[in-house]
Amino acid sequence: DGGITQSPKYLFRKEGQNVTLSCEQNLNHDAMYWYRQDPGQGLRLIYYSQIVNDFQKGDIAEGYSVSREKKESFPLTVTSAQKNPTAFYLCASSIVQGWETQYFGPGTRLLVL
Amino acid sequence: AQSVTQLGSHVSVSEGALVLLRCNYSSSVPPYLFWYVQYPNQGLQLLLKYTSAATLVKGINGFEAEFKKSETSFHLTKPSAHMSDAAEYFCAVSDLQGAQKLVFGQGTRLTINP
Numbered sequence: 001d002g003g004i005t006q007s008p009k010y011l012f013r014k015e016g017q018n019v020t021l022s023c024e025q026n027l028n029h030d031a032m033y034w035y036r037q038d039p040g041q042g043l044r045l046i047y048y049s050q051i052v053n054d055f056q057k058g059d060i061a062e063g064y065s066v067s068r069e070k071k072e073s074f075p076l077t078v079t080s081a082q083k084n085p086t087a088f089y090l091c092a093s094s095i096v097q098g099w100e101t102q103y104f105g106p107g108t109r110l111l112v113l
Numbered sequence: 114a115q116s117v118t119q120l121g122s123h124v125s126v127s128e129g130a131l132v133l134l135r136c137n138y139s140s141s142v143p144p145y146l147f148w149y150v151q152y153p154n155q156g157l158q159l160l161l162k163y164t165s166a167a168t169l170v171k172g173i174n175g176f177e178a179e180f181k182k183s184e185t186s187f188h189l190t191k192p193s194a195h196m197s198d199a200a201e202y203f204c205a206v207s208d209l210q211g212a213q214k215l216v217f218g219q220g221t222r223l224t225i226n227p
Contacts, residue, residue, distance in 0.1 A: 004156075040122060042203060042219040043157075058214075090156055101147070102215060104156035 002027045004105035006091050011110045013078065013085060021076045021108045023091035029103075030096040032074035036060060037088040037107075046089075049074055050096050078110060086112050115140045115206045119218035127226045132191040134221050136178075136204030139185065146187045147205040147215065148178055157203065163187060174198070199225045 004025045013019045025032065031050045035043040045058030049068040063082025068074055074093075078085045088109050092102040120135040138144055145164050149157040161172025168180045174197075178189045187204060204218040 006156075040219060042217040043215075044217075045214060048214065088154075092157075101159050101162060104149075104158070106156045107154070109154070 004091060004093055004103055006089075006105035006108050008108060009106070011108055012113050013110060014113050016080045018077055018079050019110070021078070021089055021091075021110070023074045023076065023105060024072055025074075025091075025093045025103075025105075026072060027093055027103060028071075029093035030071070031094045032068070033092040033094075033102065034058075034064075034066065034074070034076045035090045035092065037090055043090065046076065085110050115144065115216045117204050117206050117216055117218035119202075119204050119221050121221055122219065123222045123224065125224040125226060126194050128196055129193050132176075132189070132194045132198065132223065134189040134202050134204075134223065136187045136189065136218060137185055138187060138204070138206045140206055145207045146178075146180060147207070148172065148176070148187075148189050149203045149205065150174075151201045151203065151220075153200075160189070160202075194223075194225050196225050196227065199223055 007022045033048040034046040037043050044060050046064050047066045049055035055066050055068050065077045088107050090107045091105040094100050094102045116139040118137045147162045148160040150160050151157045160176050161170045163170050163180045171177045176191045201220045201222045203220050205215040207215050
């Protein structure tokens with residue numbers, strides 16, 4: 001079955017530590033996205049990528065970094081500079097051309113120890 | 114810039130009653146509009162989308178939404194609520210400028226009372 005996988009489901013970060021969230025898709029989509037979800041604030045865009053080896057900052061990119069070395073993969077690193085990382089992180093993908101639906105993964109919940 | 118306002122962070126209805134979730138948008142160009150549903154601790158699933166074809170859009174699970182340009186609204190309705198409809202619902206807007214970026218509303222949590 002085609003879809004988006006995110007791992008791990010839960011992730012714990014110690015203070016000063018960088019952690020990486022995985023996102024993989026087998027939908028053959030060109031575009032991929034990372035969102036952060038906090039209670040009562042909807043989804044906010046962190047980074048997005050329309051093509052391999054290219055990505056753009058979203059609305060809340062500070063303290064995060066990404067890479068897009070393969071079409072299928074778009075990992076997100078939460079760096080120690082992100083002072084409030086506790087949130088639910090959602091990865092999505094879509095066909096670039098046109099205004100197609102974004103398909104979402106199951107999410108990763110990041111907690112700070 | 115686009116924006117979305119969902120009126121009511123929490124909506125509670127009785128099983129079998131009408132469901133109405135409100136969404137108003139702001140966009141300087143013709144918008145594309147989406148409703149997504151999120152069950153606890155899961156990702157988002159598309160319910161329906163408006164892409165300038167028919168103004169009344171039918172989606173999954175018996176939901177539909179009507180695009181009203183004069184009111185800049187895209188409210189979501191379902192004639193008869195079911196217990197399984199309890200979830201959080203997000204309205205989102207995109208347009209034809211630049212990258213396909215969705216702007217989401219803050220969400221409405223729907224509770225169904227037996």
